[in-house]
Amino acid sequence: MITHQLVLSERIRAILPEAKLEVVKLPDVPEISLCLLEDSCFRRPLTEQEVSAAWTHPPYWAFCWASGQAMARYLLDHPGDVSTKRVVDFGCGSGIAAIAAVKAGAKVIACDIDPDALQATKLNAELNSLLIIDGDERLQANPNSQLWDLVSEQEWRNTIVLCSDMNRIGKAECLLAADVLYDPQNLPLLDSFCEWSKSVLVADSRVRNFSHQDYQWEFEIQSITLPDLDELLMHRCVNFYRRVS
Structure with a gap:
């Protein structure tokens, strides 16, 4: 650590x-x-x-962004959404959503293209008494396999699997995305999420005009970013959207 x-x-x-x-x-x-x-x-x-x-x-x-903190709170309060399911935390950052999902009983892969984010998720997992598996190492040793197939049932308990390549993971039963739509250029990710999982939960505090035929607004949670950036009040309102098609 x-x-x-x-x-x-x-x-x-x-x-x-x-x-x-x-x-x-x-x-x-x-x-x-x-x-x-x-x-x-x-x-x-x-x-x-x-x-x-x-x-x-x-x-x-x-940082622990407001959407990440709100997502974690929601998962811990509603574990039935993810318990026992194969869950991917897309753009995991600090790992907050992945950690909460594991605590809620999910089998979790934390994915991020930034190696420092994966390192941070590893550190934060250990801070919260969770185990880590390096999924990239297993994929390198098994180039024709999907990551879900390379982790045994026994290994999932209190464990986060780290991965840098979404395309090597395989289909998830639920995909979590918190504060990844901060740049308009990231909006096409909403279509990619639908390819990777039938169930998608998006938490966002930045996009003001979220409109996509495959998603509907469900609820909002008030939260803050840490360290406190003294953000506008509107960025403390985290909106949750779920895939509907």
């Missing part, structure tokens, strides 16, 4: 030299703790160089 935190601390300091990571118990989900960016680095304006570095290599994994 210490090694993972040291590696991530080096990553964040390469972007924000004065930044530090700290273990935080989430206000809306006190059952879960995460290693996140300290808010002290936001007490002064960022330099032009720091802003450039943050845009080039955005450390999304160092």
Whole structure:
């Protein structure tokens, strides 16, 4: 665990030299703790160089975004949505939704193309007494297999499987996506989600005009991003959408 935190601390300091990571118990989900960016680095304006570095290599994994915290709260309050199911946390970031899904009884693969996000998910899983399996290693050893087939039934208990390639996972029974639609260019992902799973739950606080024929709005949950970015109130309202077709 210490090694993972040291590696991530080096990553964040390469972007924000004065930044530090700290273990935080989430206000809306006190059952879960995460290693996140300290808010002290936001007490002064960022330099032009720091802003450039943050845009080039955005450390999304160092935050618990409002949608992720809201998704975790929902899963823990409604475990029947995911319990015993094969669940993928797409764009896992800090791993918050994956951790909550495991605690709710799901078999979970956390997927992210950012290796630092997978490292953060590994660290945060261990902080919450969960086990980790490196799915990429198993796929490399079994190039013609799908990841679901490479994990035995016994291995799923209290375990998160990490993967960097959605196309190697196979069909999920449920796909979770929290705060991944922040860029309009990401909206086509909604179609891809439907290819990867018949059941999709999207949590989003950024898209104001969410309109897609395969999804319907279900409910909203109020939450915040950690560290607190002093976001507009509208970004603290997390909307949930579910696939309907």
